[in-house]
Amino acid sequence: MNKKQKNLLIRIIIAAVFFVPLYLISEGIVRVSLPEPAILVLFLIPYLIISHDILRKAFNGMKNRQMFDENFLMTIATIGAIVLGEYGEGVAVMLLYQVGELFQSIAVGKSRKSITELMDIRPDYANIEVDGEIEQVDPDEVEVGSIIIVNPGEKIPLDGVIEEGDSSLNTGALTGESRPRDVTPGDEVLSGSINMSGVLKIRTTTQFDESTASKILDLVENAASRKSRSESFISKFARVYTPIVCFAALALAVLPPLFIMMTKIGMDDYSGIGAIWGDWVLRACTFLVISCPCAVVISVPLSFFAALGGASREGILIKGSNYLETLSKVRTIAFDKTGTITKGNFAATAVHHSPIKDDKLFEFAALAECHSSHPIARSLQAAYGKYIDASRVTDVREISGCGVIAVIDRLEVAVGNEKLMEKIGAEYHQCHSVGTIIHIALGGAYCGHIVITDELKENSKEAMDALKKAGVTKTVMLTGDAKSVAAKVAAEVGLTDYRAELLPADKVACVEELLAGCSGNGKLAFVGDGINDAPVLSRADIGIAMGALGSDAAIEAADVVLMDDDPLKIAKAIKISRKCIGIVRQNIIIALGVKLVCLLLAAIGVANMWVAIIADVGVMILAVLNAIRCMYVKKL
């Protein structure tokens, strides 16, 4: 609790201590004879203690011509009740209203705190070395290309490349991934990660403003300013609603008594003219208390706020509540292939027609390619997986567009495509597998081939299942790759459709076509890794960039950014949005429903002030509690 909240709590307690005995006396439960004016004065003590700030705000509002807010409603209703002799009710309404306010303030504070925990990536300082001494400076002042020193336990203040030192990094605040990442010299590191074990010297590659931490902070901080339709509906609603309710209450206070007095209908129920007015004015006050729109006005933004926070804790950054709303309506998703469904790293998946052991074949292939950094060469080295002793390799001849011929342990090894085999006169076998085929010949004799394919991400299939369960009916893959590869991936993962051999510009056309095919309210999302697909990301109803950590273009073009590249997060983001929108709807329906019923009851005189208080504060507390549920998204 902060100072303000503690203050309010103390006021509530003091007022309650005054109020309870007074109420018992005034209701005749405790018999103490006090004159009427004394009771009024005594009741005014807790009333002023509890409501002085609301009275002041209402007064200031009137002074500044912004009178129709909940402070105004509460002031009019409680003063009305007190004037009519209902002291106890008047004070109780204020007391409970303040309890509700305190409760709501604590709830908002709590959710803010858990969201700002994510904000904790903001680095406060950077260590630089000046004349052999380490100095702490503002990260803003560090120039690109300087060397900064990061001690264990410190946040990395700026993006850069490690010059010296090994360590493991906690990137949890950036990705939601709790497993530490090991880094060594030459590795790129991102600001906002926490250095866990060793001292690192890092050569910075960005200004502070352009560093990953600043970008993410910017994004999250601005998320709240993009309002969803429900939010703007609510604020517009409140602007019209309060004046309407005030005039309705005024009408309720004035018209029926006038009607009764003029027509004499129902006159017999009252003891006199004063009683008629008293009854209807009190009904009007009750009406005002019930009508207070706080439950909805507070809970709707709070729901979005909590959902955005919960999502960002899972490594899903949503740029605004409006996107949360769109996301909940997604029925069609278009995917990029490489980097989204597949890992984008090539891996050896099969060996065919090899007379020697697979391991041995990989060993020769890896050795022959040991000097190359081509993705294919790297995947061969990775497939071998053991230490590569380059001293065994001599006479490496790279034959451009064909492959490599090298001498390994005095044996001539040719590693390459069909053309290379033809060139050396080895009789090779065609392969019907899909992917890149690497043929190998030892001493001029054909020794089989290795099939290299882009691996599927572990979670791709699961992700598609999860999306189907989440109500996504159409999943389409857009790729520039060959048809056979696309068909295979689509079938393996369980996509409903695919488009192959597309140029980047074709992808936009494809998305346009899919957009046109989206019937009614269903929205289209595009998921890409942010490389080369910025136009598509912005053309779709909602663009989702994944694995976008560090990719500026993606962060800018996308509406939703998945910090790591787990495709399961797509379904999660949709589920979070559905949950949030569901809760918003529940709150609007419950709050307005209860209010409407109570308003009717108050108008016909069935509901008294106590029912009104419960209808107001009770509904608000329920709505706030319900809104907070949006934050808990871990198990979705």
Added chain:
Amino acid sequence: MKKTYKIEVDCANCANNMEEAAKKVPGVKDCAVSFMTLKMKVEFEEGAEINAVMKDVCAACKKVEDDCEIFI
């Protein structure tokens, strides 16, 4: 010239009111108040006297929401 200030305010609607009020202050080019992060981002006009402008912003905000606080 952009600057970010920490603020204190109780409700989302009050934050919106502050934003509207601050935008109308002379010398302020643009302003965004985030209730979520309790921050006010102010973009100043070229050559504006920042301290003086912020004083006006404070006054304008106090007028619409007297419970608010801007930490300069």
